[in-house]
Amino acid sequence: MTALATLPPWLMLLVAALLVLGSTLTLLGAFGLLHLKSFYDRLHAPTLGTSWGTAAILLASMLCWSWVQDRVFVHELVIGLCVMVTTPVTLMLLGRAALHRDRAEGQPDIPPAPDRGEQD
Amino acid sequence: MTPDTLLWLALTYAQIALALAACLATLRMVRGPRAQDRVLALDALYIAIMLLFLVTGLRLGTPFLFEAALVISVGGFVATVTLAKFLLRGEVIE
Amino acid sequence: MEGVLSGAIGVLAASGIWLVLRPRTFQVIVGLCLLSYAVNLFIFATGRLVLGAPPIMPRGGFIDPTAYADPLPQALVLTAIVISFATTALFLVVLIASRGLTGTDHVDAQEREP
Amino acid sequence: MSRFLPHPLLSCALTLMWLLLTRFSLGHLVLGSAIALFAGLAFARIEPQAPRIRAWTPLLRLVGIVSVDIVRSNWAVARLMLTNGRHGARKSGFVRIPLRLRDPVALAVLAVVLTATPGTAWLEYDPEAGTLLLHVFDMIDEAEWHALIRDRYEALLLEAFA
Amino acid sequence: MTPGPEHLIIAPILIPFFAGALMLIYDERQRSAKLAISLGAVMAMLLVGVELLMRSKGSALTGFNDIGFYLLGDRGAPFGIVLVIDRLSAMMLVLTALLALPALIYAAAGWHRQGQHFHSLFQFLLMGLNGAFLTGDLFNLFVFFEVLLAASYGLLLHGGGQLRVRGGLHYIAINLTGSLLFLVGVSMVYAASGTLNMAHLSLMVPMLPEPQRVMLHAGAAIMGLAFLIKAGIWPLSFWLPTAYMAGAAPVAAMFAIMTKVGVYVLLRLALLIFGAGAGASAGFGAEVLIAGGMATVVFGFLGVLASQGLGRMAAHLVLVSSGTVLAATGFVLAGGPVQILAAALFYLLSSTLATSALFLLIEPMGREEGGIAALLALTADAYGLDEREENRQPEVGLAIPGSLTVLGICFAACLIVLAGLPPLSGFIGKLGLLQALVASGSATGPMAWIFVAILILSGFATLTGLVRVGIQTFWASDGAPPRVLALELAPVVGLIGLLVFLTIKADVTLGYMNDTADALLRPSIYAQGVLGAPRAEDASP
Amino acid sequence: MIEENLLLILVGLPFAAALAASTVPTTAHSAAAWVSGGLLAMGLAILAVLHAPIAEGEVLRSTLAWVPSLGLTLTFRMDGFVWLFASLVFGIGILVLIYARYYLSKSDPVPRFYAFLMAFTGAMLGVLLSGNILMLVVFWELTSILSFLLIGYWHQGQAARDGARMALIVTGLGGLGLLLGMVLLGQIVGSYDLDRVLASGDVVRAHPLYPLVLALFLLGCFTKSAQMPFHFWLPGAMAAPTPVSAFLHSATMVKAGVFLLVRFSPVLGQTELWFFAVTGTGMLTLVLGSVIALFRHDLKGLLAYSTISHLGLITALAGIGSNGAILAAIFHIVNHAVFKASLFMAAGILDHETGTRDMRRLSGLIRFMPVTGSLAIVASAAMAGVPLLNGFISKEMFFAEAADWHNGTWLDNALPYLATLAGVFAVAYSLRFIATVFFGPPATDLPKSPHEPPAWMRRPVELLVLVCLLVGIAPGLTLGPVLNLAAQAVLGPDLPYKAIHVWHGFNLPLGMSLIALGAGVALYALAGGRVSQGPEGPPLLHRLRAQRVFERLLLLFTWKLPRQLHRFIGTERLQPQLRLILLLALAAGLATLWGGLRVSPSPLETPLNPAFAAMWLVGAVCAIGAATLAKYHRFASVVLLGGAGAVTCLTFAWLSAPDLAVTQLLVEIVTTVLLLLGLRWMPKRREEIAEDKLRPARIRRLRDFIIAVVAGAGLAAISYVVMTSPLIPNVGDWFLRNAYAEGGGTNVVNVILVDFRAFDTFGEITVLAIVGVTVFALLRRFRPSAESVALAEAAARLEDTSLAHALRVPAVIMRWMFPVMMVLAAYLFFRGHDLPGGGFSAGVTMSIAFLLQYLAHDVRWIEDRLTILPIRWMGIGLVIAGLTGMGAFVFGYPFLTAHAQYITLPLIGKVPAATALLFDAGVFALVVGATVLMLIAIAHQSLRVARLRDRDSGGQAETEGA
Numbered sequence A: 001m002t003a004l005a006t007l008p009p010w011l012m013l014l015v016a017a018l019l020v021l022g023s024t025l026t027l028l029g030a031f032g033l034l035h036l037k038s039f040y041d042r043l044h045a046p047t048l049g050t051s052w053g054t055a056a057i058l059l060a061s062m063l064c065w066s067w068v069q070d071r072v073f074v075h076e077l078v079i080g081l082c083v084m085v086t087t088p089v090t091l092m093l094l095g096r097a098a099l100h101r102d103r104a105e106g107q108p109d110i111p112p113a114p115d116r117g118e119q120d
Numbered sequence B: 001m002t003p004d005t006l007l008w009l010a011l012t013y014a015q016i017a018l019a020l021a022a023c024l025a026t027l028r029m030v031r032g033p034r035a036q037d038r039v040l041a042l043d044a045l046y047i048a049i050m051l052l053f054l055v056t057g058l059r060l061g062t063p064f065l066f067e068a069a070l071v072i073s074v075g076g077f078v079a080t081v082t083l084a085k086f087l088l089r090g091e092v093i094e
Numbered sequence C: 001m002e003g004v005l006s007g008a009i010g011v012l013a014a015s016g017i018w019l020v021l022r023p024r025t026f027q028v029i030v031g032l033c034l035l036s037y038a039v040n041l042f043i044f045a046t047g048r049l050v051l052g053a054p055p056i057m058p059r060g061g062f063i064d065p066t067a068y069a070d071p072l073p074q075a076l077v078l079t080a081i082v083i084s085f086a087t088t089a090l091f092l093v094v095l096i097a098s099r100g101l102t103g104t105d106h107v108d109a110q111e112r113e114p
Numbered sequence D: 001m002s003r004f005l006p007h008p009l010l011s012c013a014l015t016l017m018w019l020l021l022t023r024f025s026l027g028h029l030v031l032g033s034a035i036a037l038f039a040g041l042a043f044a045r046i047e048p049q050a051p052r053i054r055a056w057t058p059l060l061r062l063v064g065i066v067s068v069d070i071v072r073s074n075w076a077v078a079r080l081m082l083t084n085g086r087h088g089a090r091k092s093g094f095v096r097i098p099l100r101l102r103d104p105v106a107l108a109v110l111a112v113v114l115t116a117t118p119g120t121a122w123l124e125y126d127p128e129a130g131t132l133l134l135h136v137f138d139m140i141d142e143a144e145w146h147a148l149i150r151d152r153y154e155a156l157l158l159e160a161f162a
Numbered sequence E: 001m002t003p004g005p006e007h008l009i010i011a012p013i014l015i016p017f018f019a020g021a022l023m024l025i026y027d028e029r030q031r032s033a034k035l036a037i038s039l040g041a042v043m044a045m046l047l048v049g050v051e052l053l054m055r056s057k058g059s060a061l062t063g064f065n066d067i068g069f070y071l072l073g074d075r076g077a078p079f080g081i082v083l084v085i086d087r088l089s090a091m092m093l094v095l096t097a098l099l100a101l102p103a104l105i106y107a108a109a110g111w112h113r114q115g116q117h118f119h120s121l122f123q124f125l126l127m128g129l130n131g132a133f134l135t136g137d138l139f140n141l142f143v144f145f146e147v148l149l150a151a152s153y154g155l156l157l158h159g160g161g162q163l164r165v166r167g168g169l170h171y172i173a174i175n176l177t178g179s180l181l182f183l184v185g186v187s188m189v190y191a192a193s194g195t196l197n198m199a200h201l202s203l204m205v206p207m208l209p210e211p212q213r214v215m216l217h218a219g220a221a222i223m224g225l226a227f228l229i230k231a232g233i234w235p236l237s238f239w240l241p242t243a244y245m246a247g248a249a250p251v252a253a254m255f256a257i258m259t260k261v262g263v264y265v266l267l268r269l270a271l272l273i274f275g276a277g278a279g280a281s282a283g284f285g286a287e288v289l290i291a292g293g294m295a296t297v298v299f300g301f302l303g304v305l306a307s308q309g310l311g312r313m314a315a316h317l318v319l320v321s322s323g324t325v326l327a328a329t330g331f332v333l334a335g336g337p338v339q340i341l342a343a344a345l346f347y348l349l350s351s352t353l354a355t356s357a358l359f360l361l362i363e364p365m366g367r368e369e370g371g372i373a374a375l376l377a378l379t380a381d382a383y384g385l386d387e388r389e390e391n392r393q394p395e396v397g398l399a400i401p402g403s404l405t406v407l408g409i410c411f412a413a414c415l416i417v418l419a420g421l422p423p424l425s426g427f428i429g430k431l432g433l434l435q436a437l438v439a440s441g442s443a444t445g446p447m448a449w450i451f452v453a454i455l456i457l458s459g460f461a462t463l464t465g466l467v468r469v470g471i472q473t474f475w476a477s478d479g480a481p482p483r484v485l486a487l488e489l490a491p492v493v494g495l496i497g498l499l500v501f502l503t504i505k506a507d508v509t510l511g512y513m514n515d516t517a518d519a520l521l522r523p524s525i526y527a528q529g530v531l532g533a534p535r536a537e538d539a540s541p
Numbered sequence F: 001m002i003e004e005n006l007l008l009i010l011v012g013l014p015f016a017a018a019l020a021a022s023t024v025p026t027t028a029h030s031a032a033a034w035v036s037g038g039l040l041a042m043g044l045a046i047l048a049v050l051h052a053p054i055a056e057g058e059v060l061r062s063t064l065a066w067v068p069s070l071g072l073t074l075t076f077r078m079d080g081f082v083w084l085f086a087s088l089v090f091g092i093g094i095l096v097l098i099y100a101r102y103y104l105s106k107s108d109p110v111p112r113f114y115a116f117l118m119a120f121t122g123a124m125l126g127v128l129l130s131g132n133i134l135m136l137v138v139f140w141e142l143t144s145i146l147s148f149l150l151i152g153y154w155h156q157g158q159a160a161r162d163g164a165r166m167a168l169i170v171t172g173l174g175g176l177g178l179l180l181g182m183v184l185l186g187q188i189v190g191s192y193d194l195d196r197v198l199a200s201g202d203v204v205r206a207h208p209l210y211p212l213v214l215a216l217f218l219l220g221c222f223t224k225s226a227q228m229p230f231h232f233w234l235p236g237a238m239a240a241p242t243p244v245s246a247f248l249h250s251a252t253m254v255k256a257g258v259f260l261l262v263r264f265s266p267v268l269g270q271t272e273l274w275f276f277a278v279t280g281t282g283m284l285t286l287v288l289g290s291v292i293a294l295f296r297h298d299l300k301g302l303l304a305y306s307t308i309s310h311l312g313l314i315t316a317l318a319g320i321g322s323n324g325a326i327l328a329a330i331f332h333i334v335n336h337a338v339f340k341a342s343l344f345m346a347a348g349i350l351d352h353e354t355g356t357r358d359m360r361r362l363s364g365l366i367r368f369m370p371v372t373g374s375l376a377i378v379a380s381a382a383m384a385g386v387p388l389l390n391g392f393i394s395k396e397m398f399f400a401e402a403a404d405w406h407n408g409t410w411l412d413n414a415l416p417y418l419a420t421l422a423g424v425f426a427v428a429y430s431l432r433f434i435a436t437v438f439f440g441p442p443a444t445d446l447p448k449s450p451h452e453p454p455a456w457m458r459r460p461v462e463l464l465v466l467v468c469l470l471v472g473i474a475p476g477l478t479l480g481p482v483l484n485l486a487a488q489a490v491l492g493p494d495l496p497y498k499a500i501h502v503w504h505g506f507n508l509p510l511g512m513s514l515i516a517l518g519a520g521v522a523l524y525a526l527a528g529g530r531v532s533q534g535p536e537g538p539p540l541l542h543r544l545r546a547q548r549v550f551e552r553l554l555l556l557f558t559w560k561l562p563r564q565l566h567r568f569i570g571t572e573r574l575q576p577q578l579r580l581i582l583l584l585a586l587a588a589g590l591a592t593l594w595g596g597l598r599v600s601p602s603p604l605e606t607p608l609n610p611a612f613a614a615m616w617l618v619g620a621v622c623a624i625g626a627a628t629l630a631k632y633h634r635f636a637s638v639v640l641l642g643g644a645g646a647v648t649c650l651t652f653a654w655l656s657a658p659d660l661a662v663t664q665l666l667v668e669i670v671t672t673v674l675l676l677l678g679l680r681w682m683p684k685r686r687e688e689i690a691e692d693k694l695r696p697a698r699i700r701r702l703r704d705f706i707i708a709v710v711a712g713a714g715l716a717a718i719s720y721v722v723m724t725s726p727l728i729p730n731v732g733d734w735f736l737r738n739a740y741a742e743g744g745g746t747n748v749v750n751v752i753l754v755d756f757r758a759f760d761t762f763g764e765i766t767v768l769a770i771v772g773v774t775v776f777a778l779l780r781r782f783r784p785s786a787e788s789v790a791l792a793e794a795a796a797r798l799e800d801t802s803l804a805h806a807l808r809v810p811a812v813i814m815r816w817m818f819p820v821m822m823v824l825a826a827y828l829f830f831r832g833h834d835l836p837g838g839g840f841s842a843g844v845t846m847s848i849a850f851l852l853q854y855l856a857h858d859v860r861w862i863e864d865r866l867t868i869l870p871i872r873w874m875g876i877g878l879v880i881a882g883l884t885g886m887g888a889f890v891f892g893y894p895f896l897t898a899h900a901q902y903i904t905l906p907l908i909g910k911v912p913a914a915t916a917l918l919f920d921a922g923v924f925a926l927v928v929g930a931t932v933l934m935l936i937a938i939a940h941q942s943l944r945v946a947r948l949r950d951r952d953s954g955g956q957a958e959t960e961g962a
């Protein structure tokens, strides 16, 4: 708690709130991941963590370090951008994979592949 | 309750909450049932750990955990993408 | 923390060892990975546990070595990580080749005789 | 210009990223620019065509809208989690949405937007038919989703990208 | 003393490194250019090795034991890494080069075309070996072990095929486990002593307090296990015959020294750290070495007798050789006379050269017709999908007449050396061991007598086994004599020539070994020398 | 001086002859024989010259140093005994050469024959002349090796090969025993000099090791001189060409054994142990040998057993060891050599001219070859001990010793009876030889029509028979003086001269001789016919053929037993080996730490953070999960492994090792990808393997589980003790203090890696390069199993769209990540020296950027756009790192000495310029090359399979140059 002791109280409170918000959202997401019944539902759960969960904690970190280091310290932005841009890729691939595997196994309640003629 | 202790408590709470999130994700990872569930859980685990890096860095007062967080955000992505692609195509590189 | 970390080393090592003794090549390689995690943590642990004081020095001035983590085990682990990564990769390729040539993934390249 | 700087926008962004990561100084500006230039050149090998952005204002508007949507849907989904899906009343479902959007970069932006807002998951895009299969966490009305995507996001993106 | 650092000491590492690295940049098809580079590098290594050997002999002033140091990065010991050249390491360097040259020439007859980047891998193997012989730092030793192991994996798999891949799988799995043990051991030693420098460690050991000494012993024991795996001690040696058999001939010939690296390290570390001056730690592990070494010899000669093919037999002979030196090391560590060590070193030299020659003989001896060309055609047919550059031109080179006679003479020479029959060098080594053991009989107890019996029996078993194979090959076959290239036999003849030379110059060599053994038993000279080695910065104004 | 040189020349002559003979052309029979014979004749001349000093009782010596430090000096020494023996060797050697010249056929490779024969002669001379007991062993073993080559001269025949091998193994084993015996003897005496040893009989006999020395010594002697039960190699050696048999079994080889017995009897003899061992063995051999000889049908077989029997006689004499016995032994050595050589040659002639050696087929030959027949009859009479022939006199002397010498033991009392019994059989078998071969009806069904041999083939026999007669009639005149000289040389100069006479009057020995003659004739007359009808060997005993017993034993001890034992104490399976390694590691830890491993009284404690503990709960679950799922759910196992790795990284970061965290993370990601790449080639495992549920498998798993748990607990305990034990001063402190001052960087870990211990990194990158190259080389020849190919097809059916189609949108983002990751790599690279990062992490990041592109697109698409030559990258990286290290040479510093400096640039200001950065650049290039190579090399296999599939299905045949 060495460096953070120099923070002004309002900032402390703000940072604390952000931390609680971010971690709670992430926890909720994880809870959903464990709790929800179908894979497609579970697919939504982690986005709580990757959206505001991450954003809040990054914001808290940025505020703290910028104060402590006495300059604008925003390299957390890079992480934020990375997470935001990359999460869709993973989820898109996973969703598609699940869809295809379910279709291959003939699971019910799965939308069929779009109709297409002979191609490729 | 000074802001000081409040921040400290918030940090501790955040750490525990994130660790708990990691635990829940791990449970899903172990439980499955399908491979895609496990990958999804791993992705969530990576995110939780990345956030834990940042929070722990704050709590320990050291900025040197940032690189690890950055690398895990990029690397975790590559790892899960690879796993997902394997599920999708049965091959990683074709 | 010491207790948790030593327990962690123990669990990683035990899982790794159990896998290394299994008959399937894939089990062995996963076991080797787990074992190398355990060993890396073990080497690291010989430098004792220090929180929030990575061996990154101020530029000049007096330095109290006890305030920082021992850098040498860290350097050793770094080298060990790289080397075990390389050899694990090689082992993987060999087991792929072995599977291709022998048609089985048994470590002895033939199924156990009953 | 385009031979040495095939992706000016990207190179600028990368220089900015370099400065974010390090510190603002002349030395780092020079070093960062050099690296960004090189990265841009390398990127041009796999993506020779820089994305053509017709207008910036729709994009800025999109950013604004999405920020609000993210907060809103975060709250919505979190509440659903805490209330156990309105005590079991929540229903999720698949929606197939036809898209007019064809530009890959624009589609990628749309994917980012849909993923970043909790509650919608991009499952499958069919390039031939131009349809998108979405999974919606809290499916109340399917038509509402068609409209939301078409008007709220797709329109702006169509405006922005050539 | 010449001013400035003596770069010659690091040359045995840098020469193969640069040769190997440069050849990576070259196109794979320029094999003759690569061969030339490779040969040149090995020749240079040999010259450097001989020069270092001459220097390490020292003069009366230095007690005939001149130790050279090389402070890498100009960092003084124990903080930086230091290379140390003394009589023992110089001898090992020369031995390595002496094995490498014939192996390389043999490979030039066709083996180097059997796979990719043979020459680079070969040079890296030499780099690893030389590094392991030179380094004075425990962790750096690990690194060089890995270099040589990695290269040996590559070389073992060179040419592909089911047998190699299978042998390689076991070899790699076991050595990976060994490497992990090495790491655990090293870190325990560091935890106990706070240093990685061998010399520094040797000075600290007598003064260690009890808890740390216990930790050091445990670390040393676990680390020792890793060396023993490499040295092929029973029961950690079961991987060895399959692996050595599987390797291509020139590779197997080079492998003859691989077990000796383990033996070398044990010899060096045991005498440095647990020598007579180590206080409460003196003689640590001696019994294990004695018993294990003897068991290894027994296992080796049983294997020789039980083998059907020459390859398996040769691999077990490697074990016999290794076990003999290990047991001898144990006896010396337990306080046996210096003569045991001297004789063991001589034996090591002679048996390594002989096993290497034997490995080179296996393939031409077992060859019926056609030679490498047939082999190449076969493998290319079986595995080549689109390797168009695997040119199938017939091997170039001179096929020698009367090949069977030359082969027979070479084989007989190997047999005589390995069985310890007179008059070649194997006899001298074994005689020296017997004399020293018998002389120390009362001092080292019944173990010495058991070892004497095992030595005699191992000679007999070797004789029996090899004669069986020799009769089968040279007397019982009625096929046409094999087509053998001069390039394939020249290296063997060269190695045999070396053995004959060693026999003639036995007294000089034994004298060298005696002084070497003497120096090994006085580790304080080594230790103080390393820690007092001057930095270039301090030397220059 | 001259004599010393002559001695050296004498030993060198046969070897020179061998060298000369080996160089003549294959067909030059005469040349080889002439050269060899000439050189041997020179030897005889030298011996003649040396006779004068020897007759004076002088001992000639000559020494050459070889390995003095081991006591191995080439000392040659000649006294009367050696002189006599050497003369015998040279004399018979020349005769054998003459004989062989006509005996060998045109098609035999003669240079080899003469070379071996001459080298063998040289070795035999070496045994005789060695004045150093170790050198004696050297020559002794040489005779074994060379006799092996001689016996196996006609190696096309199975009998020759077996005979040769058996001779080598038996005599070689004896030689090893002798070696040890001599080493011990030298140790007891304090010198290996023969003269010193010969003078130290009392010391030796009093030494506690005397029985061992004696046993080893006798093992050598008995095997060589074919004493029972080591006799069987000798009949087997009859497969050799007859000249070889004539030489080996008369004057050399077997005689080396008795030579040594006689020579060392003053040192090791004169004890009851010696008497029983030597005389006992000798008598047994004498009697049994003569009995068996009678029953052999093969001519050379009969002669071989007769040889064994006569050697037994000599051995028995040596065992008695009295003055008379030694003289008799020496005398009989000579006599036996003479008549046996002639007999072997005669047998060879018979074989040569009739085509068979079977006595049952030979008959009445005296009519066809009267001269040869007469010679053979005289020689066998000598063998039988008929008066007026040389054999009679020495046999008489033996009978005399047997009857007159006493030491009061039962064996001593039995000697006369046994001797007479042997004499009876000797007469009988000699008679059988003469009677069946030369008399009776002429043989009808011989392979060749018999006639006299070429004259020169018979000359040696004639000469030898003449000697038999001369010695037999006038022993005192012919051999008396030299025999006495020889006996003096053995027993000491004080030995009184013993005159040798044919006639001693009527005494007990004569009576024994007469009994033997009479009973022998009677025995043959009564049983001769039945012997010819009977089996090859005496009744009862013929079933127990020592040779076969030996072969069985040899098979048992050198093949079956070792095989079983080897299998029992070894394994070729991997799991037991790994289990052993781990068990031994456990044992090593337990043995050293038991009772000594204690937590320090004031342990270091870091306050526990619950989040950390919770994370390790995650880690442990992941690890255990990965372990349980690795068999049937490999994919899940990889995922869980990723989880365990991530927690490990977190731990590093938490505990002040950010560099480790970054590196471990990157490596873990690449490892995951690699494992997935490999997973594709593993066999599908959908159903449980039935065997896994069986009891043995369960027991195996339980055992391994226990090992794993114990080892894990052990490692945990050690790490706990280490972590909590107080810090000791270590070299790490120095690094912390000096990293910035000396290394110019603030990130001490990185400074260690690129400066203080850069040599480690130097080796480490070499490892990476090697592995990269190996992976490449191995996969060049990779051949997937058919099943894996089919698997890919199944996977393709699962997803029936093309890759570009499926990844249309995600690929965009993945492409755009490429430049971002490049910048990230640059970031990690440039900050390494001062902050976490460095060349390695930058390199891995860069290769992950490449990997991502390979994931997003198909290989052809990406390789048309990005050309990566990983091997070049690796080579260049290595060279950069190496050259940076060598740069220090220019300034007079050692390899890898780093140099850091600030350069001032306009506008920008101070810019750090460190050689370490250059070194790191090398590391970067290498890591990029190696990692990309590994990933892509494995990935390309799928491509190859696809191409293979295309080719097999006859689809679009594409020509493609990768």
Ligand code: NA
Residues within 6 Å of the ligand: F401, F402, F403, F404, F405, F406, F407, F412, F413, F415, F416
């Ligand atoms: Na008597």
Ligand code: NA
Residues within 6 Å of the ligand: F359, F360, F361, F362, F363, F435, F436, F437
């Ligand atoms: Na007859």
